[in-house]
Amino acid sequence: xxxxxxxxxxxxxxxxxxxxxxxxxxxxxxxxxxxxxxxxxxxxxxxxxxxxxxxxxxxxxxxxxxxxxxxxxxxxxxxxxxxxxxxxxxxxxxxxxxxxxxxxxxxxxxxxxxxxxxxxxxxxxxxxxxxxxxxxxxxxxxxxxxxxxxxxxxxxxxxxxxxxxxxxxxxxxxxxxxxxxxxxxxxxxxxxxxxxxxxxxxxxxxxxxxxxxxxxxxxxxxxxxxxxxxxxxxxxxxxxxxxxxxxxxxxxxx
Amino acid sequence: xxxxxxxxxxxxxxxxxxxxxxxxxxxxxxxxxxxxxxxxxxxxxxxxxxxxxxxxxxxxxxxxxxxxxxxxxxxxxxxxxxxxxxxxxxxxxxxxxxxxxxxxxxxxxxxxxxxxxxxxxxxxxxxxxxxxxxxxxxxxxxxxxxxxxxxxxxxxxxxxxxxxxxxxxxxxxxxxxxxxxxxxxxxxxxxxxxxxxxxxxxxxxxxxxxxxxxxxxxxxxxxxxxxxxxxxxxxxxxxxxxxxxxxxxxxx
Numbered sequence: 001x002x003x004x005x006x007x008x009x010x011x012x013x014x015x016x017x018x019x020x021x022x023x024x025x026x027x028x029x030x031x032x033x034x035x036x037x038x039x040x041x042x043x044x045x046x047x048x049x050x051x052x053x054x055x056x057x058x059x060x061x062x063x064x065x066x067x068x069x070x071x072x073x074x075x076x077x078x079x080x081x082x083x084x085x086x087x088x089x090x091x092x093x094x095x096x097x098x099x100x101x102x103x104x105x106x107x108x109x110x111x112x113x114x115x116x117x118x119x120x121x122x123x124x125x126x127x128x129x130x131x132x133x134x135x136x137x138x139x140x141x142x143x144x145x146x147x148x149x150x151x152x153x154x155x156x157x158x159x160x161x162x163x164x165x166x167x168x169x170x171x172x173x174x175x176x177x178x179x180x181x182x183x184x185x186x187x188x189x190x191x192x193x194x195x196x197x198x199x200x201x202x203x204x205x206x207x208x209x210x211x212x213x214x215x216x217x218x219x220x221x222x223x224x225x226x227x228x229x230x231x232x233x234x235x236x237x238x239x240x241x242x243x244x245x246x247x248x249x250x251x252x253x254x
Numbered sequence: 255x256x257x258x259x260x261x262x263x264x265x266x267x268x269x270x271x272x273x274x275x276x277x278x279x280x281x282x283x284x285x286x287x288x289x290x291x292x293x294x295x296x297x298x299x300x301x302x303x304x305x306x307x308x309x310x311x312x313x314x315x316x317x318x319x320x321x322x323x324x325x326x327x328x329x330x331x332x333x334x335x336x337x338x339x340x341x342x343x344x345x346x347x348x349x350x351x352x353x354x355x356x357x358x359x360x361x362x363x364x365x366x367x368x369x370x371x372x373x374x375x376x377x378x379x380x381x382x383x384x385x386x387x388x389x390x391x392x393x394x395x396x397x398x399x400x401x402x403x404x405x406x407x408x409x410x411x412x413x414x415x416x417x418x419x420x421x422x423x424x425x426x427x428x429x430x431x432x433x434x435x436x437x438x439x440x441x442x443x444x445x446x447x448x449x450x451x452x453x454x455x456x457x458x459x460x461x462x463x464x465x466x467x468x469x470x471x472x473x474x475x476x477x478x479x480x481x482x483x484x485x486x487x488x489x490x491x492x493x494x495x496x497x498x499x500x501x502x503x504x505x506x
Contacts, residue, residue, distance in 0.1 A: 008341045016346050036365050097260035104436055104481035105474075108444040109455070112462035112470055116284035188354075195356050196448050207357075214360030222364075226357045233352030 038220040046220035047227065055209075056228070062205035063194055064232060066122075070129025071190040075183050078134050082141025086175065087167055092146060103139060107132030107189055108196055115200070125197035132193045133186040140182025144175025177251070180244045187236050195229065206232075286468035295472035303457070304476065311453035312480075314370055315435075315442035318377020323434050325378070326385025327427060333386075334393025335419070347386065355380035355441055359449055369452070373445045380441040381434040388430035392423035425496040432488040439481055454480075 020040055026032050027039045038046075050056030085091045111128055118124040148171060156166045198207030210225035268288045275287035286294075298304035333339045355376055366372040400422055404414045446455025454477050461469035 005341070008338055012342045012345045015342050016349060019346055019350075036361070093256065093259045094263055098263050101264075101478065101482055104439075104485045105478040106440040106443040106455075106481065108440075108447050109458060109474055109477050111447055112458050113285075113474065116462050116467060116470065192354050192356050192444070195354060196444060199356075199359070199448055210357060210360045214364045217364070219364075222360060226353060226361065229357040230350070230353035233354055234349070237352055 034219065035217055036219055038223055042220040043223035043227065046218075047224040050221070050224055056224070059204060059206050059209050060228060060232070062203065063191075063198065063207065063229070066125055066129060066194040066197070066203070066205060067187070067190045067232070067236075070126055070194065071133050071183075071187050073126075073130040074133040074186055074190065075137050077130075078137030078182065078186070079141050079179060082138045082179075083145050083167055083171065083175070085138075086142040086145025087163070087171060092142070096142070099135075099139065099142075103135060107135070107193060111196065111200060120201040122203060125194070125201055125203055128197050129190050129193045133190040136185035136189065137179065137182040140178040140185075141175055144178030145171045147178075148174050177244075177248055180240070180247060184237065184240045184244070187240060188233065191229070191233055191236070282467070283465055284467055286471055288471075290468035291471040291475065294466070294468040295476055298457075298469065298472065304473070307452070307454045307457045307473075308476075308480065311439070311442050311446065311455065314373040314445075314450075314453060315377055315438040317370065318374035318442065319381050319435055319438040321374060322378035322381035322438075323385045323431055326382040326434075327389045327430065330386035330389030331393045331423070331427075334390035337394070340390060340394060347383075351383045351387075356444060356448065359445060363449055368450055373442055373450050373453075376445050377438050377441045381438050384437065385430050385434050388433070389423075389427055392426035392430070393419065395426075396422045425492075428492055428496065432492060435488055436481070436485055439484055443477060 023037070024040050027034065027037050047056070085095055107128075110131060114124045114128050114131075118127065145167070152170050152174070156170055161169070194205065195207035197203065198205040199211050202208055206225050206229055210222050210229075213219075213221035213225060272287050272289060275282065275285070275290075279285070295304065333343050358376055358379055362372045362375045366375060396419060400418050401414075404418045409417060442453065443455040443458075446453040447459055448455075450456065454473060458470055458473045458477070461467075461473060
């Protein structure tokens, strides 16, 4: 849509720079205290310095790794478990009400329980990230498998398809949009929980880095960390959206 | 029958946990029996700590929601009225929206110190974006025939806004508000767990740190009940307010 009109496209980029300019203006005129909000150039310099000195890269890898590991684990469990629950009417009757009750529970609320059971360990962080990001994928998968068009079920019965064949050939393609949408939401949750766990358990990562930067009143380092976390969120979201478009292209073709 | 099936799993878990913690698991320092958790919650309700904590969490969630949602809804609605405005703002929104709200915890702590301002600012940031996006969609996806009608009967743009655009967008805006309210509660509890020394999240953390697993599990269940209650209440409200209108993707 942005490519429709080149002037509008250039204008939209100008808006981004206008926002950055306002940030710069606020910091140099002293509208907001330098202790809180740094000059954007200082934040950029802190970002470059952090990477060249070599402590930002391992921290970024730590956070991204924690997020991805937990998310992959959650996706795997969510899809397999979700397919099993979604395909069986009995399982849905017994499990869905409990799952619906757990859905609005803040994922971070299980952190104290995880700390009580596992201590402030990397395993605790991974468990929390995986458990918390499980829900969107799990519930999306259940919905996708449960909402198969009745006529397709009839066709499968006529073809005398076996249960696994039905799940693979009809259930999975049908559930794909819900699964992928769930996985994208799960990724967002995974990043948030990875940051929180780092802050609480002092695991090496960007969450700890920005907390320490704030305590030391190093606002440039703080903003560099926030920007980096935003970039991680942006890139992971864009990547999953690209996968979604590619994997679901067949659905739009007819 | 449906109710019996729905209750089967939770009951089984509760009875199983109760038996375990009375028998082989007694003396556990990290978890406790459901009956002990229930007793701890009743006690906390009695001495007022739970009520205070709940009030603090709800105040922070509601205050943050009021700021974030009103800013997001108004701005999103205004942007959504013009195709050019949507195109102009999209890159900025896509660039700043993915910043995880919890990444702002250290910054907000620095600016506001502990307390409501800190928590509300994070909640406001977190609820701003979904409201902005959904209000924009609500304003831009108004049935074109309604706009044609308003042109034919010669409404001024103010009249059009209040008589056609706002009522038509209302159901979607309510959906945005409902989703944001859910987020607000989650974010408020998260901020309390991570840093802010007040409310239910902090109560949960302190119960764990002072080795009172029964209070920890009790407050966990309490938080779950509140989240579920807010969600169910808003769903019911939506069904009542917009019974005559079908909202795509907004079915409770």
